[in-house]
Amino acid sequence: MSSIKQIEEEIISDFELFDSWEEKYHYIIELGQKLAPLDDKYKVDEYKIKGCQSSVWLNGEERDGKLFFSADSDSTFVKGEIALLMMVLSGQAPEDILDAKLEFIDALGLRQHIAVTRANGLASMIKQMKTYAFAMTTANK
């Protein structure tokens, strides 16, 4: 498996193909539509991250010392954002997830569109993913 940094670089170079916000939007929507469905048992309040304009359900599971995420949202765009985060973070070691700076988000030129992080909860999603990672490192000590 590639490192977080390598995957971030790959995503950045994928996005270099896009000239416009419209193209990026469509790509993210497509990622959202392809995101594997989340088991209904996780679509409850315990797994919910409430944003201002959308909700996210996120679960993290340990397998062979790595942390795997699954998630869903009522917004397809937010699902696309989750898909991007999962490409980078899902299946990584919890220590690496905790250390990840996720600078790729700025490099994608999406910041102004998700400056509404407050609205769509991107920051909360990252925090929740890191919380899973933190819990896993603590449990394994």
Place this chain on the structure above:
Amino acid sequence: MTPFDINKVRSDFPILSEKAYGKTLVYFDNAASSQKPKVVIDALVDYYSTYNANVHRGVHFLSQKASAAFDAVRDKVKTFINAESEREIIFVRGTTEAINLVASTYGRKNIGQGDEILISAMEHHSNIVPWQMLCEEKGAILKVIPLNEKGELIMDALPELLTDKTKFVSVVHISNSLGTMNPVKEIIRQAHAKGIPVLVDGAQSTAHEIIDVQELDADFFTFSGHKILAPTGVGCLYGKLHLLEAMPPYQGGGEMISSVSFEKTTYNEVPFKFEAGTPNIADAIALGAAIDYWNQLDRVGAAKWEMELLKYATKLISEVPSVRLIGTADKKASVVSFVIDGVNAMDAGMFLDTKGIAVRTGHHCTEPVMNFFQIPGTLRASFMFYNTNEEVDALAENLTKAIALLQTHSVA
């Protein structure tokens, strides 16, 4: 006065010829903030370029010129909303501050334990929270005029809600999330029959209706400059003079005092009593320019244009499959709010954004309205007289495209 001419008015607003992502900008977020005509922008530049100075305390040329320009605006506002005296006009940051001012001064003085404050179910958070804070402090009770399915106030419920304990009524003139025009004159009539004062939140109405506070007989009326073609950061509170005079001051500081010693401070007269500190001179002067703009506009023609736009947009948008309008009151102004089956409002709003179309999505600071309709939020297109049918066509066309893209695979 020249009759309303859409091409002429559009050319008055520089931003309307800007592009968004290289595409023709369509601005349908007017209920959040209006665009500014060049005369307003020029007034700001002119003030800062040629006569910027603090007002009322200077003996020098610039201060006198700034003071004269600033003071003239109070008189313009007086005429604009037909107040009896310019002393009834208090400059504030906007409607939110105006309502907070009334709650903190009139409210704190006159509302006590067990008293009731009446608002409506379609209030903006800024006409809910200040009253809730007051209720919490005083042990008073907040009562609410309910809504019907069309998003209209249930006026039959009003007589029973106006009780012996009701000490204040605060209602919105036009709902920002539904577009409903409320019968505020009738509400005021009924409240006054029981001796209860009424505040009218005119944040949305002032741009779409000719306001006459005396004809309404409103005790307080508020509006925000930035929603009526003026800059952000300035707005007005109107209050009947005898009420304002009996109210304690809001904030302490300069300008609001008559004399200060460590033993005793006496307060300045109305309206200065409520305007502590250096006022927002530049934006107030630009508000004056905005009012001048309204005064030269054929407002009847502009209102007619807006009503036609609303009718056209309502028809076109309601015909888009899967769309459900939220807020279908008989009397509406300038707002089309809607939800789309199986499509998240924000996703659709972002799609429209990629096409250069600006709408707003979410709860529009009216969560109780969204709860009433059991929806998380709406897409809202809100109009101003400078919008066109062609822009509405672009909205409807791209909305159809958004739904085709987002609904196909959407699970939620």
